[in-house]
Amino acid sequence: MEPPNLTDYERKRLENIRRNNEMMAALKLQSKASQLRTTRVKRTVKPKTETPIPTVTRSSLRTRGITPDSNGLPRKITRRTPIDKFLNFVQTLDHIPMKDAYRGIDDSDRSFIESLVAVSNNESSAKKKKKKKKIESSLDLESMSLNPENTVRVFPSRLGTKGGGICQLQFLPSSDVKMVVAGCKAGDIGIWNVGQSNVFSYHPHHAFISGISVHPNCLSKIYTSCNDGFVRMMDAEKEIFDMVYNSRDDDSIFALSQPKNDANCLYIAEGSGWLTILDNRIGKCSSPSHFSLHRRRINTIDFNPENPHIAVTSSTDGTACTWDFRCTGDKGNLTALKTFTYETVLQSAYFSPSGRSIAITSRDNTIGIHSGVNLEDAAFVNHESFQKLSINNRAIWGWDDSYLFVGSNTRVEVVSTAQKAIVKTLEIPLRSSNPHIFDAHPYEVGMLAGGTAGGQVYIWTSS
Numbered sequence: 001m002e003p004p005n006l007t008d009y010e011r012k013r014l015e016n017i018r019r020n021n022e023m024m025a026a027l028k029l030q031s032k033a034s035q036l037r038t039t040r041v042k043r044t045v046k047p048k049t050e051t052p053i054p055t056v057t058r059s060s061l062r063t064r065g066i067t068p069d070s071n072g073l074p075r076k077i078t079r080r081t082p083i084d085k086f087l088n089f090v091q092t093l094d095h096i097p098m099k100d101a102y103r104g105i106d107d108s109d110r111s112f113i114e115s116l117v118a119v120s121n122n123e124s125s126a127k128k129k130k131k132k133k134k135i136e137s138s139l140d141l142e143s144m145s146l147n148p149e150n151t152v153r154v155f156p157s158r159l160g161t162k163g164g165g166i167c168q169l170q171f172l173p174s175s176d177v178k179m180v181v182a183g184c185k186a187g188d189i190g191i192w193n194v195g196q197s198n199v200f201s202y203h204p205h206h207a208f209i210s211g212i213s214v215h216p217n218c219l220s221k222i223y224t225s226c227n228d229g230f231v232r233m234m235d236a237e238k239e240i241f242d243m244v245y246n247s248r249d250d251d252s253i254f255a256l257s258q259p260k261n262d263a264n265c266l267y268i269a270e271g272s273g274w275l276t277i278l279d280n281r282i283g284k285c286s287s288p289s290h291f292s293l294h295r296r297r298i299n300t301i302d303f304n305p306e307n308p309h310i311a312v313t314s315s316t317d318g319t320a321c322t323w324d325f326r327c328t329g330d331k332g333n334l335t336a337l338k339t340f341t342y343e344t345v346l347q348s349a350y351f352s353p354s355g356r357s358i359a360i361t362s363r364d365n366t367i368g369i370h371s372g373v374n375l376e377d378a379a380f381v382n383h384e385s386f387q388k389l390s391i392n393n394r395a396i397w398g399w400d401d402s403y404l405f406v407g408s409n410t411r412v413e414v415v416s417t418a419q420k421a422i423v424k425t426l427e428i429p430l431r432s433s434n435p436h437i438f439d440a441h442p443y444e445v446g447m448l449a450g451g452t453a454g455g456q457v458y459i460w461t462s463s
Helices: 008-027 030-037 110-129 157-163
Strands: 144-153 164-171 179-184 188-193 199-202 207-216 216-226 230-235 240-244 253-257 265-271 274-279 290-292 296-303 307-315 319-324 338-340 346-351 356-361 366-370 377-382 403-407 412-416 422-428 437-440 449-452 456-462
Touching: 110 188, 110 216, 164 207, 164 437, 164 449, 164 456, 179 207, 179 456, 216 253, 230 253, 240 265, 240 274, 253 296, 265 296, 274 296, 307 356, 319 346, 319 356, 366 403, 403 437
Parallel strands: 207 253, 296 346
Antiparallel strands: 144 456, 164 179, 179 188, 188 199, 207 216, 216 230, 230 240, 253 265, 265 274, 274 290, 296 307, 307 319, 307 346, 319 338, 346 356, 356 366, 366 377, 403 412, 412 422, 437 449, 449 456
8 A cells, every 4th residue: 555645756656666576576586686695606626736846865076976176166256346338348356368458459569568568677677776866856837838749548539538537647657768557437547658649558447447556666567456346467577467456345446555665565445444455475365454544435545755654545534644554553453643634525645755745635625735843734725626526636746845736627726835825727728628637757857647537648748
């Protein structure tokens, strides 16, 4: 029965519900839905077929009567270093033949190798007969000039400014030749005999060259260090790049130096403020001494020309320290003789030619000149900076204690230690990179080499 008082809409709705129920009953949908809810589908699981694992019996070479291989593992290692874009180079602990590292054609470096060996032999014979005299002549700044013929691209343009940029530069310490050795960010070593057209380039490393050292008593051996943690020696007599040292714990190497009284002793800056002293006569990487000198990386190591036992180090921690490497404590540690503290990163610290002053270059465009008794007197000179902060701009001494040379964005500045100011600028070629790293020829007054981020070397001379 219909409830009373229904509206037309409600009566029509009830009629539709009744008609739908009759239709569903005719089709038996309700009974089929209840059957589906009560029916349970059983899933059949296939049994696993296990494959038997063969039994492997392990035994040593000794139990099997086989003589073990005494050669050990291959002497190739992988370093966490930047990818070499220019050469499929595998770093190895073995020596690298110079012919394999040479970037030139065939054996076109034969004349260079023979001349380097001859120069080394001549220097050794001359020193046995007569001791070399010190430079006494003074420098006339006005006479320094740059001859266009004394400019060369040491590293090819195919390396680019990032790969071919010069980061290390040193003259061969010889009075017979005017030869400069340069290192670039791609791991190349370029050697140029000033005045000649040929440049001899080698690839003994595959990362940033952090140090070059050539000892006056052994010119045929050129040591190079790299940020990948390796030190190699180019031996022109054996015609190889020999492995001298590889850093512990894969640390980077940031500086390399040698005292003038020992051609076989290497001082290596690695890791966070560590100094390694290596005697190459003992054997490769045998019994080096390690000292923690700074809290952060050491950027330069320089020895006093008049006292080779005294050295000065500069560090990213903002300090420069002098050391006497003969004085080690009971626990084998070193104590600084004197510490110079700055407010920013120190890029370099170098003794003057007399050994009585120290020039310190900091990242804030300041050159500190420390002199006097116990280096107590200090003067500071501001210079123009490079726009690229990644460039290590280091002021170097000339041929006496009178002048310092430093690069900038637009010029090469000459600092007078007497006037405590910039007194002259040196000309550079137009439309070229400005040199940022320098070296003065130890036996040619007025001959200054400058390296650029574009892979070029300029030579200023005094007429």
